[in-house]
Amino acid sequence: MKPRITLAETELPDGNVLELQEHDGRKFLLVHGQQICGPATRAAEEELARLACAPFRPARQPKIWFCGLGLGHTIAAVAKELPQKRATFIVAEPMAAIPEWHRTHIPDSPLLVEPRILLENDCSPQALIRQDGSLHAILVHLDASPTGPRNRTWIDERRWVSAAFEALQPGGLLAIAGSRHVANLTRRLQGSGFEVAEFTVPSSPNARKPRFLPIWLARKGKAVD
Numbered sequence: 001m002k003p004r005i006t007l008a009e010t011e012l013p014d015g016n017v018l019e020l021q022e023h024d025g026r027k028f029l030l031v032h033g034q035q036i037c038g039p040a041t042r043a044a045e046e047e048l049a050r051l052a053c054a055p056f057r058p059a060r061q062p063k064i065w066f067c068g069l070g071l072g073h074t075i076a077a078v079a080k081e082l083p084q085k086r087a088t089f090i091v092a093e094p095m096a097a098i099p100e101w102h103r104t105h106i107p108d109s110p111l112l113v114e115p116r117i118l119l120e121n122d123c124s125p126q127a128l129i130r131q132d133g134s135l136h137a138i139l140v141h142l143d144a145s146p147t148g149p150r151n152r153t154w155i156d157e158r159r160w161v162s163a164a165f166e167a168l169q170p171g172g173l174l175a176i177a178g179s180r181h182v183a184n185l186t187r188r189l190q191g192s193g194f195e196v197a198e199f200t201v202p203s204s205p206n207a208r209k210p211r212f213l214p215i216w217l218a219r220k221g222k223a224v225d
Contacts, residue, residue: 007105010097014151020101027071027106029144037070037144040203044177044213045070045141047201049077051217052137052175061086065131065138065167067123067154068145069093069111072102076110078139089116090131092123094146123154125163135167142178155185161192165220174218177201181214194218 004023012018012031019030028038035041056062062082066075069091078089091111093099099119102109111117120127123146128138142153154160155176164174174194176185186196196218202210 008097008101010095012095013147018095018097020105022105029071037073037141041070041141041143041177041179042073043203044179044201044215045074046077047199048139048141048175048177048215049074049081051199051215052139052173053078053081055171055173056082056136059136060084061088062136063088063090063131063134065090065092065128065135067092067138067140069098069102069119070141070144072106072109072111074139074141075114075117079110079114079116085116087116088118089114090118090120092120092127092146094121094123096121124148125157125159128160128163128167131167133166133169135172136169137173137175138164138168140174140176142176142182155182158188158192161189165192165194168220170221172220174216174220176216176218178214185216189216189218194220 002024004021006019006021008020009017016031021028021030026039028035030036062084064078075089075091099111102111140155142155148154148157186198189196196216199215200212201215203213204210
């Protein structure tokens with residue numbers, strides 16, 4: 001049996017330790033031994049990208065904002081879905097260690113090979129407000145994304161959701177994936193003005209009995225012609 005190797009670790013704002021591990025060529029982000037990003041989340045991240053990008057394939061200059069870098073699976077999938085040369089992918093990652101891990105340990109990371117990426121360190125409501133209604137989509141994975149000031153996901157912060165609504169163009173999407181259903185999330189998103197649709201995706205497309213993971217697509221009204 002091949003060993004599990006810890007490549008790097010760093011302390012999170014809440015005092016827990018985030019680890020980057022590798023096993024049999026596959027990489028994982030773990031907290032308390034629980035995988036928050038890796039093979040278990042990849043299918044949902046790629047389906048999140050596919051659903052979020054579908055309306056914007058005809059756009060000449062799609063502008064996509066990511067809450068966190070993770071292992072880069074969502075970003076790589078979006079880059080494949082939206083090949084436009086003038087697309088912009090803004091990655092908001094407040095932990096400096098994670099981009100450094102990509103540069104050191106993940107040679108095929110989109111951060112290293114995708115010139116359309118702009119890396120920022122702020123994913124707060126203020127960062128979204130600065131986008132001034134220019135975004136086509138905002139993508140969030142609830143397990144792998146950075147947390148807010150109270151160690152809760154940004155989706156739990158009403159100011160953040162309101163800022164996301166304002167940061168989107170008409171017809172823009174706030175796309176969210178997670179490892180479990182979140183009670184009342186659809187209602188909370190609707191309360192901020194979004195039109196919401198829920199989907200599920202198998203955790204592993206090849207599994208005989210896969211878990212089904214939730215995806216929410218929250219749209220800001222109708223697109224402008």
